[in-house]
Amino acid sequence: MRYIALLTATRPNTPPPPELLEAIMKLGEEATNAGALVDQAGLSSSSFGALVGVSGGELTVTDGPFAEAKEVISYAVYDVRDKAEAVEWTSRFMRVHRDLWAGWEGESQVLKVMGPEDFAPQA
């Protein structure tokens, strides 16, 4: 089954340390080779994006940046056998951030992508 992990954090003014980037690459390679990581990408700052909403019957389009201090930084899609595995891969990803970027804080939402198993026909 598939899970998407959305990383939310404050966008710092300084670039991430090279050791962190290296650790992320290594971890990504490991998860890819295990067949677990099937898609991932970084997301540009919200100043390049927009917010499209419906409120009170009105359709509104607001260009970024959004007011929130924290932004969605990247996503990763895992293909694993259960939630615990997706949580484990995500934990490893968060752990390298903690260990290699002092003061960094963020959170990953791990969400299940609906798949055929969610619409299983009645046996």
Next chain:
Amino acid sequence: MTTADPAVVHRTVEAVWRIEAARIVAVVARLTGDVGLAEEIAQDALVVALEQWPRDGVPDDPGPWLLATARHRAIDQIRRRQNYAAKLQLVGRATAETDDGGFDEVLDEGRIGDDLLRLIFTVCHPDLPAESRVGLTLRLLGGLTTAEIARAFLVPEATMAARITRAKKALSGVEFALPPAAELAPRVESVLATVYLIFNEGYAATGGSAWARPEVSDEAVRLGRLLQGLLPREAEVHGLAALMELQASRLPARVDQAGRPVLLPDQDRRRWDRLLIRRGLAALSRAAELGGGPYTVQAEIAACHARARSHEATDWERVAALYEVLFHLRPSPVLRVNQAVAYAMAGDPARGLAVVDAVAGEKSLRDYPQLPAVRGDLLARLGRADEAKAAFAQAAALTRNDAERTLFQARAEGR
């Protein structure tokens, strides 16, 4: 990290185990030279984790923790065995079993990759019967329990356990090593065949009530991706990975709301999995770059379907040409039947009929209902209505599928 909830810790241990099991067994098997023993030692490490982690908390680096624990146990075993060998020598009986290699080996990544590859080549050894290879691969590389594998293959757990035990025994005489360069190609073939067998067991579900068991094919797709990482220069490794990703992309559309099979022409293509298609096409272009082979050609055919917005819009000329290539690589009369359909779809039913008539006498196709069904369709397209009806009647008599029989009978009666 410490989590108070024992149920959460338990799930974490199992998740880490599934992620790491194959690597741990591979490293330990290199140290001990015995796949069966390696699995036991790796399981011991899991038991230690199940005892310690709920009490002391999950370690910060659970993967390396498990690996180090298993490695220490392996070294203990070897030392004990060596002590035993030394004592035997004291009483005048020599033994050849004195391997002290790997004691101070660092746990570097490249080495573990090699170990994993050794494990795959050993477990998929061509001398083992296919069913043993399949069971052992799912057990040691997929991290599935014997009960799960037995359920997937619809055999009693005891039967599967016996198969796995026999396979491990058979392997105890096999060297745990990478095949020499000259033997590499046929050994890779055996590895790929094993993985594809697993995939098809899930995709086509040879028995049981379900049309497909996606959890089994998912495991095969993951194994295919694992091989891509381990053998990045082997064209057919990418070819098989592409084929499996592309076929798996159709799984959501292969069953209707009532659980009935939906065949390719009738599938709702909006339900095909775009992510898997994208991955499949990427793997395919890698395979094509490296040269390809039968799996790559099959993946090319699957890609023709994946790229087409509808059944009719498929590049049928190309599909027919690819079947020709495939036939030369791996001759099978069934391919001719598929090729005939492609010719008909490409607007040349006469050529399709010629192709299918050329194999109509094949013994292996005598009970194959698709042969007269395809002939019937081609004849109908050519305006030979009476012959078409007769062919559909023959197809209806051969099929064992109720839905198909109804369909064929309707066409036999000219409806």
